[in-house]
Amino acid sequence: xxxxxxxxxxxxxxxxxxxxxxxxxxxxxxxxxxxxxxxxxxxxxxxxxxxxxxxxxxxxxxxxxxxxxxxxxxxxxxxxxxxxxxxxxxxxxxxxxxxxxxxxxxxxxxxxxxxxxxxxxxxxxxxxxxxxxxxxxxxxxxxxxxxxxxxxxxxxxxxxxxxxxxxxxxxxxxxxxxxxxxxxxxxxxxxxxxxxxxxxxxxxxxxxxxxxxxxxxxxxxxxxxxxxxxxxxxxxxxxxxxxxxxxxxxxxxxxxxxxxxxxxxxxxxxxxxxxxxxxxxxxxxxxxxxxxxxxxxxxxxxxxxxxxxxxxxxxxxxxxxxxxxxxxxxxxxxxxxxxxxxxxxxxxxxxxxxxxxxxxxxxxxxxxxxxxxxxxxxxxxxxxxxxxxxxxxxxxxxxxxxxxxxxxxxxxxxxxxxxxxxxxxxxxxxxxxxxxxxxxxxx
Numbered sequence: 001x002x003x004x005x006x007x008x009x010x011x012x013x014x015x016x017x018x019x020x021x022x023x024x025x026x027x028x029x030x031x032x033x034x035x036x037x038x039x040x041x042x043x044x045x046x047x048x049x050x051x052x053x054x055x056x057x058x059x060x061x062x063x064x065x066x067x068x069x070x071x072x073x074x075x076x077x078x079x080x081x082x083x084x085x086x087x088x089x090x091x092x093x094x095x096x097x098x099x100x101x102x103x104x105x106x107x108x109x110x111x112x113x114x115x116x117x118x119x120x121x122x123x124x125x126x127x128x129x130x131x132x133x134x135x136x137x138x139x140x141x142x143x144x145x146x147x148x149x150x151x152x153x154x155x156x157x158x159x160x161x162x163x164x165x166x167x168x169x170x171x172x173x174x175x176x177x178x179x180x181x182x183x184x185x186x187x188x189x190x191x192x193x194x195x196x197x198x199x200x201x202x203x204x205x206x207x208x209x210x211x212x213x214x215x216x217x218x219x220x221x222x223x224x225x226x227x228x229x230x231x232x233x234x235x236x237x238x239x240x241x242x243x244x245x246x247x248x249x250x251x252x253x254x255x256x257x258x259x260x261x262x263x264x265x266x267x268x269x270x271x272x273x274x275x276x277x278x279x280x281x282x283x284x285x286x287x288x289x290x291x292x293x294x295x296x297x298x299x300x301x302x303x304x305x306x307x308x309x310x311x312x313x314x315x316x317x318x319x320x321x322x323x324x325x326x327x328x329x330x331x332x333x334x335x336x337x338x339x340x341x342x343x344x345x346x347x348x349x350x351x352x353x354x355x356x357x358x359x360x361x362x363x364x365x366x367x368x369x370x371x372x373x374x375x376x377x378x379x380x381x382x383x384x385x386x387x388x389x390x391x392x393x394x395x396x397x398x399x400x401x402x403x404x405x406x407x408x409x410x411x412x413x414x415x416x417x418x419x420x421x422x423x424x425x426x427x428x429x430x431x432x433x434x435x436x437x438x439x440x441x442x443x
Contacts, residue, residue: 005029005046006116009039009066010054010082015109019052022113036066043073050119052080052112067097076326078119082107100322135168135175136319137312141304145172152299153179158251160296161274163303166353169274170234172301177230182270185229190222193238200243202259205250211260223256223267230270236296237275237288248292271296306348306355310399311432313343316352320359321371328363337404338373342384344400395430398423402432 006028008016016032023030031046033039042048053066063083070079078100085104094102101115114134135146152159153176161169170189177187195203202211206221223231233247250256254267273296275282282288306313317340321332335343348354361377373381397416405411413423426432 004050005031005048007039007042007046007048007051007070008032008054009036009051009070015052015054015082018109019113019116022109023116036069039066039069040073043070048077050078050080050116052082052116054082064094064097067094067099071098078322080112080115080119082112100318135171136315137309138315139309139312141309142312145301145303146175148301149175150179152176152301154181155299156180156270157298158270158296159272159299159301160279160293161272161301161303162279163274163276164305164351165276166351167303167305168352169276169303170232172303173230173232173234173272173274176272177232177270180230180270182229186226187230187232188222188226189232189234191234192243193235195239195243197240197243200239200246204246205256205258207259208261211258215260218258221256221258223250223269224265226269228268230272233271233273235275236273236292237277237279237282241287241289244289244292248289248295251292251295306351310344310396313355314340314403316355317343317359320356324360324363330363330366331369332363332371333369334371336370336372337406339371339376341400341404342373342376342381344396344403346380346384394426395432398426398430398432 006019006023008019008030010016010032016030019030029046031042031048033042051070053063053070063081067079067081070077075098079098080101080103081094081099082103082105083094100119103112103115117134135142135149137143149172159173159176161172163169173189174187177183190204201207202219202221204221204223206219206224207215209215209218236244236247239247250267251271254269255264256267257264279288279293279297283290283293317335321334324330325332334340343355350357358377358380359371362371362375365375365377398412401412401415402409405415409420409423413420416423418426
């Protein structure tokens with residue numbers, strides 16, 4: 001199978017060498033281009049699936065010319081742009097020209113490699129080596145989670161993932177698996193909340209032929225199906241004490257007995273589990289087995305709710321729109337300022353999943369090139385109106401003002417009725433500038 005190609009339009013050899021180290025060499029062909037006129041022939045002969053454009057000119061005009069040339073060759077190929085000097089206007093102009101991600105010098109080559117993987121993973125699940133999906137966001141909470149997942153993944157420890165519904169617990173489990181030595185083996189997800197107690201043993205551990213009426217052939221259970229890989233027990237706390245006891249024995253002994261079988265079947269699997277409830281509270285209530293809790297809670301990952309990382313919303317929106325454009329065959333460029341402001345004001349009880357579903361519903365309304373507030377579903381607009389009088393916390397107020405004014409700090413300060421120095425102090429207090437890692441902003 002031909003390896004997917006990544007076109008690197010950059011005169012800097014350091015970037016190429018870094019990407020050769022950071023990206024799995026067996027999965028990609030890195031194609032370096034030094035001359036602008038060679039780009040059409042590369043698209044014709046190599047068909048690259050992603051383009052990285054480096055800082056080629058001091059004024060940025062050469063960069064944008066390359067972006068337009070790439071778009072003439074291929075309308076939908078993801079483009080990552082690296083610039084030397086930037087401003088908010090240039091960043092917005094690049095995104096409107098079709099750039100998918102944007103880095104300003106100096107930047108981290110590791111972050112660039114992660115962005116490449118994330119772009120490649122969208123709609124390309126059959127690529128060799130099946131790239132892992134990535135958590136999207138540059139806020140401090142999500143960066144801390146991502147860093148910890150990177151430390152946990154290479155180990156073989158059990159992991160307990162906690163967080164509200166819709167925060168991405170299954171995604172975190174997938175990332176652990178894809179970054180582990182077990183990545184080439186199965187990742188098997190079990191929805192414990194949806195599994196009737198009468199089917200726990202047969203589904204989890206399998207059964208022999210004739211074990212019960214209707215068992216016409218041998219069936220391997222979920223744990224066996226994950227041999228060499230990872231079992232993910234989603235919503236583990238929703239299982240009955242009986243089912244929890246069965247899971248505990250399997251996790252401890254790394255072996256199963258099929259229903260109707262007498263032979264022990266050894267297992268080589270890693271176990272990760274998740275719950276949207278507070279496991280310590282469940283221990284006090286006696287609904288979560290203490291011995292199972294301590295067996296699972298070796299490495300603990302807690303995913304923050306979206307309301308605690310609202311600065312990640314624009315990035316999540318851009319990611320979602322890219323995916324939805326591919327699914328719906330549209331060319332929506334983003335949200336209007338009013339629509340984005342409404343998303344920043346809302347508290348998202350359903351977290352990222354709720355926001356993704358909201359944007360998909362907006363696409364069903366067939367928006368033009370930009371989603372307006374009126375394109376958003378009526379139930380959302382009604383809920384937003386109901387909460388409009390509620391006082392947002394100070395951090396949310398700062399973020400809302402900055403996004404509403406396109407990061408013009410003078411206008412944002414006026415909107416908040418603060419001095420510019422007060423705004424700067426508040427931004428420093430809440431780590432807003434650092435967490436966004438944004439290009440140079442207006443003053």
